[in-house]
């Protein structure tokens with residue numbers, strides 16, 4: 001295996017044909033590392049830059065919400081229960097929760113093994129698993145299932161026919177489900193707006209729903225396992241207009257948009273350099289607009305399915 005410099009100056013491995021194991025596990029595009037799981041539509045990278053972004057996004061999210069979850073399950077977490085973090089990424093939420101609630105056992109699953117296997121709290125465990133193949137746990141195993149920022153991961157059909165049913169299946173009756181996603185960007189400048197519209201167009205063409213955050217309540221209701229479904233939103237500020245947190249919000253969205261460059265530049269039929277020029281304009285534009293993203297949490301307690 002050789003090496004090459006990433007856009008951010010870090011050295012990334014480069015695949016050579018003899019490196020068959022790495023070849024099987026990852027693929028590399030424009031200097032970024034991606035999963036190599038067939039039939040998975042998720043198109044953000046899984047390299048060190050992306051792991052750093054996901055850590056940052058976790059702390060940004062927690063700061064905006066002033067909490068790691070909204071479901072009323074603190075007593076169960078304190079006395080000890082079982083929690084699944086579906087699509088856990090590097091496991092930042094899982095690990096922080098495991099430290100905060102040391103009597104509870106946490107499991108994180110993800111298609112990309114970017115979670116820690118050794119240096120982690122004893123009550124946190126991680127497994128490589130594809131939610132679309134079925135969550136590798138029996139029915140009614142967990143008291144709480146948390147799933148966050150998964151909108152680019154599934155087509156709408158997969159959300160409706162597989163994902164929602166799988167995550168609900170593994171929750172105990174009386175347990176809680178909490179889903180957290182982004183809604184639209186508000187007050188974005190014209191350059192970001194046009195890049196986001198290209199992204200929306202691309203997602204729609206591939207059967208993904210960029211507005212899935214607004215559908216989650218209906219998806220939950222349609223399972224007939226939930227009566228009262230709670231929905232809360234918060235604004236994630238982007239840009240220096242909001243001080244330090246706005247700068248973190250800006251860094252998060254910029255790194256995210258850079259991460260989808262291989263897929264989006266191909267969709268837009270522009271070169272990597274042209275994409276970089278657009279990103280430079282977007283970074284400048286944040287100085288002039290009070291942009292923010294809306295993030296939403298949907299949560300509800302599972303009951304036995306309606307039989308009427």
Ligand SMILES: C[S@@+](CC[C@H](N)C(=O)[O-])C[C@H]1O[C@@H](n2cnc3c(N)ncnc32)[C@H](O)[C@@H]1O
Pocket residue numbers: 035040042044046054058086087088089090092093109110111112129130131132147148149150153
């Ligand atoms: C934007 S990240 C969010 C990570 C984490 N939930 C968080 O909030 O930091 C989305 C994650 O979903 C994972 N993912 C995508 N498709 C998946 C699938 N079919 N099964 C399991 N994980 C998947 C990706 O590998 C990635 O780590």
